[in-house]
Structures are given as C-alpha cells and as structure tokens.
Amino acid sequence: MSTELSPLTILQEHWGHQAFRPGQEEIINSVLNGKDTLALLPTGGGKSICFQVPALARPGICIVVSPLIALMKDQVENLRKRGLRAEAIYAGMSHQEIDHALDNCVYGRNVKFLYVSPERLLTELFQVRVRKMNVGLLAVDEAHCLSQWGYDFRPPYLRIAELRTLLPESIPVIALTATATAQVAADIVEKLEFRPGFGVFRQSFARPKLSYSVLHTEDKMRRLLEVLRGVGPNKTGIVYARTRRQTEDTAAFLQQHKFPAAAYHAGLAPERRTKVQQDWIEDRTRVIVATNAFGMGIDKPDVRLVAHLDAPDTLEAYYQEAGRAGRDGQYAFAVVLAGPSDADEARRRTTQAFPPLDTVRRVYQALANYSRTAVGGGELAAFDFDIQQFAETYRIRAVDAHNSLRILAREGFIQVNEAVNTPARVHLIMGHQDLYAFQVANAQHDQLIKALLRLHGGELFVGFQAISENSLATHLRRSVTEVRQQLRYLHTAGILHYQARQESPQAMFITQRYDSAKLPLDEPRLKAARELAQHKTSAVIHYVAGTRCRQQLLLEYFDEANPARCGVCDVCLAAKKAEKAATDAAAWRPRLLELLKDAPQTPKELLAQFAPQEATAATAALRELVDLGELNYAADGRLRVN
Incomplete structure (x- = not known):
C-alpha cells in the first residue's frame, strides 16, 4: 500500500x-x-x-x-x-x-x-x-x-x-x-x-429481513392496493411495470385511491423524470411506478416495498430489482403479483425475443438508413433515436424492432441507450487576454460571455462545465432559442466548445457499418442464447409457482449450497401459520371431547362456549376430530363422541 x-x-x-x-x-x-x-x-x-x-x-x-x-x-x-x-x-x-x-x-x-x-x-x-x-x-x-x-x-x-x-x-x-x-x-x-x-x-445472497411473496390474483390492481395498505400509507415503495403505458395507468389508479404515486419511464420529458425521481427520493411522492430502467445507482435505503406487476424475464433481474427494498437493514417486502395467464405470456415473450435472422438483418439495414450511415462508416458515432418513429417509418412491427435491436446489441454491432438527460456543456478554449479582446471587438457577444463567467466561474477555462441555458436566458432576458443560437456561433468561431443539451434516446454502431446481407451474425451463439433464455424463463415460472421457501429457491438458483429457510417469505409464514393451527388444534381437542362427553351439541352451541378470539382454533380442532373419526354427526345435526 x-x-x-x-x-x-x-x-x-x-x-x-x-x-x-x-x-x-x-x-x-x-x-x-x-x-x-x-x-x-x-x-x-x-x-x-x-x-x-x-x-x-x-x-x-x-x-x-x-x-x-x-x-x-x-x-x-x-x-x-x-x-x-x-x-x-x-x-x-x-x-x-x-x-x-x-x-x-x-x-x-x-x-x-x-x-x-x-x-x-x-x-x-x-x-x-x-x-x-x-x-x-x-x-x-x-x-x-x-x-x-x-x-x-x-x-x-x-x-x-x-x-x-x-x-x-x-x-x-x-x-x-x-x-x-x-x-x-x-x-x-x-x-x-x-x-x-x-x-x-x-457473500451469501440471502437477505434475512426481506420478505419475498408471490400473490396469485385475477385482479392485480385491487391486490396491489391491499399490499400498499398493508405495508402502510406513509411507507416508500417501487412498483415495477413492464410498459410505459402500464406505469401511467397504474400511477393514475393509485392516485385515485389517495396514494401519492407518480409514473417514471424513459418517455417522459427530462425535467419531468428528474422531478419525479427527486420527489420520490425526498418523500414527497411515496410510490413510484416505473419500468425496470429505474433504480440503477439510486441508493434510497428506506424502501419498504418493491412490487412487480409482472415477474421479470430472469431471476437475476428480479433479485436486483427486489433487492432495492430494505437496504437500511429493516424489514421490507418484495411482492410479485401473478395472474393466471402470466406463465404462458412469459413463454410467448421469450419466443418473440428471438425473431428470424432475416428480420434482424432488415432492422439493421433500416437503422443504417435511419442514421444515414454508409457501409464502412459510423463507428462509435451516436445519433438521436426514436424507436417508435423508426418502426413506423420502416413499417416494422414494434416488437420485432425492439427484439432485433436487442439481438444486434447483444452481438456487439450496435448500442441503444434510453434517454439520459445530459445538460448543455461549455468549455472556454480562448485564453483570458484573447477572450477580452474578442469581447471588446464583438459587443453583441460580451453580455453572454460575462454571464457565463458570472454564473460558472473560471472553471470554464479548465474544462467542460454543465450550464443551464434557461438560467442564461433568464439572466440575459432573452429566449432560450436566442441563447442557443449565440452559443453555436461562438462554438463555430472557436471561442468555446459548446455541446448542446441531449434529451433523446441515442443509438450508435459499435463497429463499422456492415452490408446487411454480410452481417456476421453468430447463429450457433444465438441458438444457445435462445435456449438459455428459455431456461431462465422456466426458472422464473418455477419460482412463481413454487411452494418452497422463496429465498431458498433464489439462493439455490445462485448455487448456494443447502440454504436455510428464511422464515419470512409467504411460504414460510403460511407454514408457520399451519403449524400453529395444528398445535392450537391439538391443545383444544381434550376440552371439546370433555364438553361433548355428557350430551351431543350442534357446532354452533359448542362454539358459543368459547371466547371470540378462541373460535378459530376451536373450529379447526373440531374439524380435525371429525376427520379423525373421534366425533361424528347424529341424524339431527348434533355432534357426539364416537
């Protein structure tokens, strides 16, 4: 060291x-x-x-x-x-x-x-x-x-x-x-x-205080409300949805039921995304309904609930997303809401994820046309990319466009990034004396340069600094459009380097652009990838349908040997409840037999002799005695000792 x-x-x-x-x-x-x-x-x-x-x-x-x-x-x-x-x-x-x-x-x-x-x-x-x-x-x-x-x-x-x-x-x-x-x-x-x-x-991937649950339901919105109410109205949560539309609809539904919720996805304007995220981090919004792009790099320790409206495509993705709950070491909940047709839908998505290679080549050619990239060019040159506009322009089904682009990215030919809000940046490349001389000779630019220096200081001479074009416009009492035009002029004139604000998703060719007919797609590797995806889908379906400890299932998937039961997932809690009911029933059996020893009674007459809080356990014990044949029903409906 x-x-x-x-x-x-x-x-x-x-x-x-x-x-x-x-x-x-x-x-x-x-x-x-x-x-x-x-x-x-x-x-x-x-x-x-x-x-x-x-x-x-x-x-x-x-x-x-x-x-x-x-x-x-x-x-x-x-x-x-x-x-x-x-x-x-x-x-x-x-x-x-x-x-x-x-x-x-x-x-x-x-x-x-x-x-x-x-x-x-x-x-x-x-x-x-x-x-x-x-x-x-x-x-x-x-x-x-x-x-x-x-x-x-x-x-x-x-x-x-x-x-x-x-x-x-x-x-x-x-x-x-x-x-x-x-x-x-x-x-x-x-x-x-x-x-x-x-x-x-x-380290073990076990999270001792994170309770994993799968709730099977035909009405996911109603069940989600029940879960949120059970966790508590003032607790922080993330609800993951598969589509942008689903995030918007779910957030609106929760707002109608008095939950402070907001939608978050890459299609929102950058200012809106930033505000939604900040409101959630600072607890002004309690529930954020998001696509899976949300959460990376955000370390909010007091998230009490992560709910999935649909299980993710892999258990790796689920573990990462669910793991954003309870980072403060306190008890938290990770819930999957499972519908009756979810397994079939998951298998269908996996099949769609690998379109025919002719479709992949067609999408690659369309991307070249969209970006106007010639064969042999375009390596690492990013361009704005709107997938909806792209699919409509080239008459490609949106699902085929999306999955073909994922394959092209997986194979290392392209990269597609969701919209990342990057502010405008400026670097003054002219020295102090030369800049002063320029300001004297070009009075029309003097105010903007002074405003840049006043708002951002001498660091502009050292390197690129993020600037706010809106703040400059307000300071100068001009429109943002005028400020941007002037910054572009100063960039062209060699006074500064100006990188405009970026708000759109971007794509780029990682390699030089190929002739699409000669695109070297690795068919054996793609076949292996398809089989692996099917295996991972099956693992998710097995997890959702499982009747063993949820954490055991996850840890075994990650090759941990002999993991212990967690004791806090839905399966473990149900087992505890059943064990307690069996214990309680065993304790009540002698008393019930004693009450029926002298004369038969109806179940209603019998249970009336117990306090309300005892009725559930006494009822379970009664059923067990009937099942064991120690009690039977007389013709008049009364119970008697056999």
Missing part, C-alpha cells in the same frame, strides 16, 4: 462510515495486495466501496468499466461531491469532451477515477492515452456482462482482457457483480484472464 492512510481511515474521511460492511475489508485487502479479485456481493452490499477505497489507497488512476450511462454519471457526480476528481467517457459526448477528459487523466492532477463504457476501451484515441496514464487499478462493474451464461451478456466486455495487455502486469483487476451463478463466476475469471493466486469473495 502506497499511502499512509489505512482503508478504514479513507472510508471514514470520504464516506463518513465508521466501519466496513461484512466482507468489504477482505476484498479491499486482496486488491491492495495486488491480487486479481472477484467480488460477489448481494444487491445493496456496497460494491462500489470495494474498488473506490483501494483506488484511493493506491497511486495512480482507477479505470472503471461500466455498461450503464446513468449509473456511470451518478457515481461520478457522487465522487465529485465528496471532493474526489472523476471523469467519464460514454456515448453522446463530443470528440472535444472525450479528448479533454482523457487529457485530464494523463496530465491533470488528482484525477483518481476514469469511468468508461466498454465499447470505448479499444478505440485508437483511448489506447494512445491509456498508455500515458499512471493506472493503479482496473475495476469491472456489472461483471456478469462478461458471460454469455449471464442474463445481460455484452460482447464489448470480452475485450477488457485486451486492455490489460496495455497496462503493467502489476496492475490488479477487480470484478464486481451482484448476480452470478457459479458458471458465470467461472466465466468472469476466465474471460478477464485472472492471474494465479487470485481471490474470489462470495
């Missing part, structure tokens, strides 16, 4: 925690001892601490490979709030922004973290710069994406091992995931080319 500060001191200084969570310190020490390390931690187990703390304890920068732009941006923002310098490179950034971020990592002082999406790792620009960086650690987040046996395989992840060849051999890698079977864990170790002596740290 090359710092005088211990890992615990770093944790206390930057995060304010007085102690590590179970398992974290052992993982951190493995990394600090220079070992390649695989950390398998449950959702909410504090994975990021396991690479952030050793990164601060080692010299040099930590490169973090992460597949999700929203998660990447959240972590960078959180690190900066703690006074730690971090950069990120992802789809949608301009060449100038990427260039500047990489320069900061090579030449800038105190940059400790560089977050990068996997498809950016082996671009020529990145390879040239990474050789110049003082890299101290390579971290691979969501490492299950490396494995074709996982639930979210991403081919660009397979090239991370190539990045290791550009770094000194002494640089360790830490891979982290919250969802990995034994087969996936072995695949991660192989694909990242772990060196001998590596460490694997696995």
Whole structure:
C-alpha cells in the first residue's frame, strides 16, 4: 500500500462510515495486495466501496468499466461531491469532451477515477492515452456482462482482457457483480484472464429481513392496493411495470385511491423524470411506478416495498430489482403479483425475443438508413433515436424492432441507450487576454460571455462545465432559442466548445457499418442464447409457482449450497401459520371431547362456549376430530363422541 492512510481511515474521511460492511475489508485487502479479485456481493452490499477505497489507497488512476450511462454519471457526480476528481467517457459526448477528459487523466492532477463504457476501451484515441496514464487499478462493474451464461451478456466486455495487455502486469483487476451463478463466476475469471493466486469473495445472497411473496390474483390492481395498505400509507415503495403505458395507468389508479404515486419511464420529458425521481427520493411522492430502467445507482435505503406487476424475464433481474427494498437493514417486502395467464405470456415473450435472422438483418439495414450511415462508416458515432418513429417509418412491427435491436446489441454491432438527460456543456478554449479582446471587438457577444463567467466561474477555462441555458436566458432576458443560437456561433468561431443539451434516446454502431446481407451474425451463439433464455424463463415460472421457501429457491438458483429457510417469505409464514393451527388444534381437542362427553351439541352451541378470539382454533380442532373419526354427526345435526 502506497499511502499512509489505512482503508478504514479513507472510508471514514470520504464516506463518513465508521466501519466496513461484512466482507468489504477482505476484498479491499486482496486488491491492495495486488491480487486479481472477484467480488460477489448481494444487491445493496456496497460494491462500489470495494474498488473506490483501494483506488484511493493506491497511486495512480482507477479505470472503471461500466455498461450503464446513468449509473456511470451518478457515481461520478457522487465522487465529485465528496471532493474526489472523476471523469467519464460514454456515448453522446463530443470528440472535444472525450479528448479533454482523457487529457485530464494523463496530465491533470488528482484525477483518481476514469469511468468508461466498454465499447470505448479499444478505440485508437483511448489506447494512445491509456498508455500515458499512471493506472493503479482496473475495476469491472456489472461483471456478469462478461458471460454469455449471464442474463445481460455484452460482447464489448470480452475485450477488457485486451486492455490489460496495455497496462503493467502489476496492475490488479477487480470484478464486481451482484448476480452470478457459479458458471458465470467461472466465466468472469476466465474471460478477464485472472492471474494465479487470485481471490474470489462470495457473500451469501440471502437477505434475512426481506420478505419475498408471490400473490396469485385475477385482479392485480385491487391486490396491489391491499399490499400498499398493508405495508402502510406513509411507507416508500417501487412498483415495477413492464410498459410505459402500464406505469401511467397504474400511477393514475393509485392516485385515485389517495396514494401519492407518480409514473417514471424513459418517455417522459427530462425535467419531468428528474422531478419525479427527486420527489420520490425526498418523500414527497411515496410510490413510484416505473419500468425496470429505474433504480440503477439510486441508493434510497428506506424502501419498504418493491412490487412487480409482472415477474421479470430472469431471476437475476428480479433479485436486483427486489433487492432495492430494505437496504437500511429493516424489514421490507418484495411482492410479485401473478395472474393466471402470466406463465404462458412469459413463454410467448421469450419466443418473440428471438425473431428470424432475416428480420434482424432488415432492422439493421433500416437503422443504417435511419442514421444515414454508409457501409464502412459510423463507428462509435451516436445519433438521436426514436424507436417508435423508426418502426413506423420502416413499417416494422414494434416488437420485432425492439427484439432485433436487442439481438444486434447483444452481438456487439450496435448500442441503444434510453434517454439520459445530459445538460448543455461549455468549455472556454480562448485564453483570458484573447477572450477580452474578442469581447471588446464583438459587443453583441460580451453580455453572454460575462454571464457565463458570472454564473460558472473560471472553471470554464479548465474544462467542460454543465450550464443551464434557461438560467442564461433568464439572466440575459432573452429566449432560450436566442441563447442557443449565440452559443453555436461562438462554438463555430472557436471561442468555446459548446455541446448542446441531449434529451433523446441515442443509438450508435459499435463497429463499422456492415452490408446487411454480410452481417456476421453468430447463429450457433444465438441458438444457445435462445435456449438459455428459455431456461431462465422456466426458472422464473418455477419460482412463481413454487411452494418452497422463496429465498431458498433464489439462493439455490445462485448455487448456494443447502440454504436455510428464511422464515419470512409467504411460504414460510403460511407454514408457520399451519403449524400453529395444528398445535392450537391439538391443545383444544381434550376440552371439546370433555364438553361433548355428557350430551351431543350442534357446532354452533359448542362454539358459543368459547371466547371470540378462541373460535378459530376451536373450529379447526373440531374439524380435525371429525376427520379423525373421534366425533361424528347424529341424524339431527348434533355432534357426539364416537
């Protein structure tokens, strides 16, 4: 370790925690001892601490490979709030922004973290710069994406091992995931080319205070209301829905029944999404009804309920989403609402998820036409993408478009990102003196430049800074359109770099664009992926229909040996209730036989002799005595001892 500060001191200084969570310190020490390390931690187990703390304890920068732009941006923002310098490179950034971020990592002082999406790792620009960086650690987040046996395989992840060849051999890698079977864990170790002596740290995926339940119902909305009322009116919850329309309809239904609820999905305007999320985080909204895009990177510890209107496609996804409940260590509930036709619908979705290869090629060609990308071009160039408009324009069924794009992404040809609200960014590239001379000679631009400096300071000269075009417009008493036009002019004139605000979903070709007829789709791999998807669907159906402890079923799926019953899921609670009823019935039998010894009585006459709170147990005991043949009914309907 090359710092005088211990890992615990770093944790206390930057995060304010007085102690590590179970398992974290052992993982951190493995990394600090220079070992390649695989950390398998449950959702909410504090994975990021396991690479952030050793990164601060080692010299040099930590490169973090992460597949999700929203998660990447959240972590960078959180690190900066703690006074730690971090950069990120992802789809949608301009060449100038990427260039500047990489320069900061090579030449800038105190940059400790560089977050990068996997498809950016082996671009020529990145390879040239990474050789110049003082890299101290390579971290691979969501490492299950490396494995074709996982639930979210991403081919660009397979090239991370190539990045290791550009770094000194002494640089360790830490891979982290919250969802990995034994087969996936072995695949991660192989694909990242772990060196001998590596460490694997696995914590149980058990969540002792998270009660898993499956509620079978023909009226999911009514049952959802019952669940929310049972948890409590002022408790925080997430309700996951499969479609945007379903989120809107469910939120409206809950509002009609006096629950403070709001819908969240990628189709909302960025300002609306931000407000909905913030209102929920700050408890102004209690229930957020969302598609599965919601929740990544959001650490709200007091979520008491996560309810699914439909079971997710995989148990890995379910474990992650359900695990957003009860991160404060208090009792919480994870509920699946299961309808009579859900299993058939799940199988149908799995079949639809793998359209014919001719359809996939047709969608690839349509995407090339949509983006006006010629054969051989377009690599890593992002463009705005509206899937509904795309499907309508090229007369492709929406379900075929969606599933074909997922296959193309899985095969590593394209990437499609949900809308991520990225504010406008500005970097002043002209020096102070030259800028002053420009302002004097161009009075029409002087006010805007002064406003930029007044609102955002000298950091604009250092690098790209997020700006609010609305605040500038208000400050200058102009329209936002006028401000944007002027910023574009200053960009063209070489006074500043201006990256406009992005609000739309984006897509890009990860490779150079192929002739669609020659697109090298790997048919054997796609066949294996289809069979794996069918297996995972069957596992979900088995979980929903299961009559064993829910947590046991989940832990066995993740290859935990001999997991104990949780005692708090719906199956365990029903078993406890049945055991108690049997015990109670056994205790009541002698008294009932004694009461009937002298004369037969009707059940009503008999039960009238018990207090109201005793009636249920006495009734159960009565039925049991009849079933055992110790009592029988006389012709007049009265019970008598046999």
